[in-house]
Amino acid sequence: MRTIIEPFRIKSVEPLHHTTVEQRERYLEQAGYNLFGIDARHILIDLLTDSGTSAMSTEQWAGIMRGDESYAGGESFFRLKRAADELTGFRHMIPTHQGRAAERILFAVMCKPGNAVPSNTHFDTTRANIEFTGARAVDLPIPEAADTQARLDFKGNMDTAALEALIAREGAQNVPLAMLTVTNNSGGGQPVSMANIEAVKRVCARHGVPLYLDACRFAENAWFIHEREAGYADWTPKRIAQKMFSLADGCTFSAKKDAFANIGGFLSTNDDRISHEQTNLLILTEGFPTYGGLAGRDLEAIAVGLEEVLDPDYLRYRIVSTGYLGRHIADRGVPIVEPPGGHAIYIDAARMLPHIPREQFPAQALAVELYRHAGIRSVEIGTLMFGAAARHELLRLAIPRRVYTQSHIDYVVEAILEVNAAKERIRGLEIVEAPPFLRHFSARLRRVQ
Numbered sequence: 001m002r003t004i005i006e007p008f009r010i011k012s013v014e015p016l017h018h019t020t021v022e023q024r025e026r027y028l029e030q031a032g033y034n035l036f037g038i039d040a041r042h043i044l045i046d047l048l049t050d051s052g053t054s055a056m057s058t059e060q061w062a063g064i065m066r067g068d069e070s071y072a073g074g075e076s077f078f079r080l081k082r083a084a085d086e087l088t089g090f091r092h093m094i095p096t097h098q099g100r101a102a103e104r105i106l107f108a109v110m111c112k113p114g115n116a117v118p119s120n121t122h123f124d125t126t127r128a129n130i131e132f133t134g135a136r137a138v139d140l141p142i143p144e145a146a147d148t149q150a151r152l153d154f155k156g157n158m159d160t161a162a163l164e165a166l167i168a169r170e171g172a173q174n175v176p177l178a179m180l181t182v183t184n185n186s187g188g189g190q191p192v193s194m195a196n197i198e199a200v201k202r203v204c205a206r207h208g209v210p211l212y213l214d215a216c217r218f219a220e221n222a223w224f225i226h227e228r229e230a231g232y233a234d235w236t237p238k239r240i241a242q243k244m245f246s247l248a249d250g251c252t253f254s255a256k257k258d259a260f261a262n263i264g265g266f267l268s269t270n271d272d273r274i275s276h277e278q279t280n281l282l283i284l285t286e287g288f289p290t291y292g293g294l295a296g297r298d299l300e301a302i303a304v305g306l307e308e309v310l311d312p313d314y315l316r317y318r319i320v321s322t323g324y325l326g327r328h329i330a331d332r333g334v335p336i337v338e339p340p341g342g343h344a345i346y347i348d349a350a351r352m353l354p355h356i357p358r359e360q361f362p363a364q365a366l367a368v369e370l371y372r373h374a375g376i377r378s379v380e381i382g383t384l385m386f387g388a389a390a391r392h393e394l395l396r397l398a399i400p401r402r403v404y405t406q407s408h409i410d411y412v413v414e415a416i417l418e419v420n421a422a423k424e425r426i427r428g429l430e431i432v433e434a435p436p437f438l439r440h441f442s443a444r445l446r447r448v449q
């Protein structure tokens, strides 16, 4: 059979509510043309993020009931530790309330002012937590990643020559760690090859620089390796993931992505001294090391999710269904970041709407129009988010895990194609008021007259 189906059936449902175009016009006006300001109940299909929005399985909900809420030494912690140990092989693991808490602790322990921390591409919270310590976050993607239309199998890779040059320039003593984000979220959800992880590891090892994975989407990355990299077609996703982790010295992890949990994360390392310092910081800000700012029931959900996400049927469906959205709009003329990534499709709004200059936020204008037309929420990743530093004007359609069916996605495809057919009518936006930091969350805008 060629048809790929959702590898689950639905036991509990959450009704969706339609709204009219007139109502949505009003909500947009009230929200200052900022989709973060729209109530979720007024959204039909919410593709704002894949973070914390997964549907949990029956086994995860059963785990929620099993959760051991003991302050210290709870069984749920040991269940999570066994799952994480088997997968990652790292000597130490501490739970945290989400990924950025793991980042804050890791960088507080490892970074000093003036240090440089290279990555294929840092995620925004990762960058912010590095810079908070006075260190610099340096992105070293392969040069081809700058071209949204280049179709590479592993467009999330790091430029290893640039890594060598950075270490030579800064001195290895000023590079406390290197990171690889798998998949490369800010780089379009593109995967990193095993060969690239190995090459980065070789450079790091030669200079005594530890390598950490930002492992939020480790399973999606493992599936791409299974599908695309020579030598791995016969490996299970689990074995591939284990090899990825074995090449690193530690990881940060947000369980809100590839663990199907609504909250949670962890920090792992092989370094005893760092683990000791991290544990002290954890107690200061997150909680006792056997719960790390989470309820015992959350630890259970993560433990179960870490195993479920490596099911080949799930991963095939996941990657194929994201690609389905991408191909159906791209093959009918909507420019996307090629090739489709693992967790999201990114529309290149600058290419799609050449009549809207960057100062008038073409990707935000597209997000607003997609909501107005069909009640779909997406997110701008461009000049509204990053200001003058924005490299592209992208509209991200992130796909929550196990939440929407193919007919939901068909609706999204139809809506985007209709918006594309009448795109000349879309007008740019201008800012009415905006805060000095992270303005995309709360800025108010209006249509350019």
Ligand SMILES: *Cc1c(COP(=O)(O)O)cnc(C)c1O
Binding pocket: 051, 098, 099, 100, 101, 123, 125, 126, 181, 185, 214, 216, 253, 254, 255, 256, 257, 264, 265
């Ligand atoms: C989401 C994410 C984080 C941060 O995790 P939170 O749980 O949202 O704090 C870090 N890195 C990457 C690549 C992410 O996608």
